Amino acid sequence: MKTAHILFVEDDVNLGFVIRDTLENVSFQVTHCTNGPDAWAAFQAGSFDVCLLDVMLPHSDGFTLARQIRAVNTQVPILFLSALANKDDRLQGLRLGADDYLTKPFSIEELILKINVFLRRTRTTNHQQPSHTVLNRQNLTLTIHGQTQTLTHREADVIAYLLDRPNTLVRRDELLRAVWGDDDYFMGRSLDVFISRLRKRIAQDPTIRIDNVHGVGFVLRQ
Numbered sequence: 001m002k003t004a005h006i007l008f009v010e011d012d013v014n015l016g017f018v019i020r021d022t023l024e025n026v027s028f029q030v031t032h033c034t035n036g037p038d039a040w041a042a043f044q045a046g047s048f049d050v051c052l053l054d055v056m057l058p059h060s061d062g063f064t065l066a067r068q069i070r071a072v073n074t075q076v077p078i079l080f081l082s083a084l085a086n087k088d089d090r091l092q093g094l095r096l097g098a099d100d101y102l103t104k105p106f107s108i109e110e111l112i113l114k115i116n117v118f119l120r121r122t123r124t125t126n127h128q129q130p131s132h133t134v135l136n137r138q139n140l141t142l143t144i145h146g147q148t149q150t151l152t153h154r155e156a157d158v159i160a161y162l163l164d165r166p167n168t169l170v171r172r173d174e175l176l177r178a179v180w181g182d183d184d185y186f187m188g189r190s191l192d193v194f195i196s197r198l199r200k201r202i203a204q205d206p207t208i209r210i211d212n213v214h215g216v217g218f219v220l221r222q
Helices: 014-024 036-045 062-072 085-095 107-123 153-163 172-179 185-201
Strands: 003-009 029-033 052-055 078-082 102-103 133-135 139-145 147-150 169-171 208-212 216-219
Touching: 003 014, 003 036, 014 029, 014 107, 052 107, 062 078, 062 085, 062 147, 062 172, 078 085, 078 107, 078 133, 085 102, 102 107, 133 216, 147 216, 153 172, 153 185, 153 216, 169 172, 172 185, 172 216
Parallel strands: 003 029, 003 052, 052 078, 078 102
Antiparallel strands: 133 139, 139 147, 169 216, 208 216
16 A cells, blocks of 8 residues: 655644654655645645645635645545634635644644545545455465565564554554564564565555554554
8 A cells, every 4th residue: 555645735834844744754745835836736746645735825825725626636635724713714615625624723643533534535435456465374475466475483473463453553562572572672673674574575565555653663554
């Protein structure tokens, strides 16, 4: 599964940096624009899975940008992030085809949750093909598109633990104790090596990936 690409439009430099940095740390690809015309040019030139739009922008506001996007794409999720909290503004955003409207200040955890909900909904709607990765735990093999690779015991244990918990955050200490029986520093370094190897092994299947949640753990996306 490819990394989700987010169009993020926010003219506040400090807030924009914090949100972009946080989203990138949970493995989203982010294109950050600070005004409406640049964002519209980026949307036309790129391919995005979610659009996060501030309403009050220089040169062209977020509502105008949403109209432009919806004129050419009725499917991409749009989420407004705005200091405008009154009912009329929220209704206007939703009437333009936005999927949701968050008022500032908002919780970054709530924003990430909403993004993931949009992505699951979109991928279900698009009838994404099932993963072509099959793990045989007994024989220590991983088969992708008919091509079989032999795993080490540790590799098989790690990928099996993640496959049993798809789209769920697995904490580093939890995974270390489950596979190695300990979570000390040297085991943690070994885990990073195994995750790197497994990413290379599953690279041929675009419907599955292992994301790193910085400083916390891993999520196997399917």
